[in-house]
Amino acid sequence: MTLNVAVIGLGVGEQHARAFAAAPDAQVTWLYDLDTAKSDRIARDLGQGRVAESYEQILADPNVDAVSIATFDHLHFDEVCRAFGAGKHVFVEKPLCRTAAEVDEIAARWDKAGRPHLRSNLVLRGAPVYGWLKNAIAAGEFGEIYAFDGDYLYGRLEKITEGWRKDVPDYSVMEGGGVHIIDLMLWLMGETPAAVSTLGSKIATQGTGFQYDDFMAATFTFASGAVGRITANFGCVHPHHHVIRLFGTKATFIYDDQGPRLFRSRTDGARAEKLDLAPLPDGKGVLIPDFIQAIQTGADPAPAAEREFDLIRVIAAADAAHRDGSPQTIRPYPH
Missing domain, CATH: 3.30.360.10 (Dihydrodipicolinate Reductase; domain 2)
Structure with a gap:
């Protein structure tokens, strides 16, 4: 089965698109950016993908298996939640989201959506x-x-x-x-x-x-x-x-x-x-082949997703300690 992927945000997301397009078992079906000229150029370069007019258009396409999100940091939370609601797997630039409340909501929606695959692009x-x-x-x-x-x-x-x-x-x-x-x-x-x-x-x-x-x-x-x-x-x-x-x-x-x-x-x-x-x-798309393989082989999505949840909870606690001026206890995701 070929994995159909839509990429939104084509700054660093252009490297996402190129990695998915180069994979033998995936293809780019949609590209979306506020700069439509950029979307057109990348679609021509790849020889793959149609230019979407909106994120809603992508989510409404039942043939899209996964969404790759590379928009501004503060937009990730809403876009990830909406992708889960539409039944899509998600590959997202770091950070997954920005607060403890947001990661709790993402975890709940991930669980409700049947635990799709979720990875954040932490390239190190x-x-x-x-x-x-x-x-x-x-x-x-x-x-x-x-x-x-x-x-x-x-x-x-x-x-x-x-x-x-x-x-x-x-x-x-x-x-x-x-x-x-x-x-x-x-x-x-x-x-x-x-x-x-x-x-x-x-x-x-x-x-x-x-x-x-x-x-x-x-x-x-x-x-x-x-x-x-x-x-x-x-x-x-x-x-x-x-x-x-x-x-x-x-x-x-x-x-x-x-x-x-x-x-x-x-x-x-x-x-x-x-x-x-x-x-x-070797580039910003180095983690994408493993994401594709995990979906194609039916690997358990929980360990990778729960690791992403733990990471955000740790960072949110560090931010809270900074904001409040006092040490914070870290609450890990309930594995």
Whole structure:
């Protein structure tokens, strides 16, 4: 069976469309963007897909199996809920949604819709070095993990001072960018944190049209005793980048501008073991083949969807800790 997919939002969504069109068992049937000229161009380039006049037109088509959503962050909640209501599977850019109330509603609608497949495009999951790291942790090479540090160095200040993000009420840099690092932390550690405290500042964007903090730092505590420290740094004078440090009782993993590497010794002068593995995925569509395969093979959709729900609940708790100025307990999805 060929999976019929509609793509809405053709900024990064163009890469979604190209990935679905390139898959042997999927095809793009609809393209929708506010810029119809862009939709026309991409349809011609792909040789697939009709240009939709509205999202409603897509949802009303019974031949559409899945919707790929790449619109502005604050629109995802409504669009995901409507897709579930129309009986579609959903692939959506990060973040899935923005608040605890929204993720609870999405989870309820997902369940009511018969639990369709749901994935969020957190592309660092597809980076070769983190696939290796996940397997190495599972194999016991790191011993017991006791700390995870991650920095999301956005370095694209103009996107929050001049772009659409400045007009989104209560925009959160942790939700908009730190989500990638928090997702890695949850995936690699295999544990949902129990509580979080968060601080922030808006020094880098003072005097601009951006009203919210451009820097946030969250500290997560886990039932195991492990600690996670995540920063979302949108105002940094630095190229777009991320930094990861994972500490275990047997080994330490570091990725920064010197590349990914591994320490297996505490001895003074010990040399790092360099890892010849890419720290970034090969494009924004790297997770799409697995999404297609899961639908085609009838895989259980619950583990992937519940992971997305947990992620948003963790981020929402970090945002609440920042807003309220007090630690927050994290309520995981009831698996």
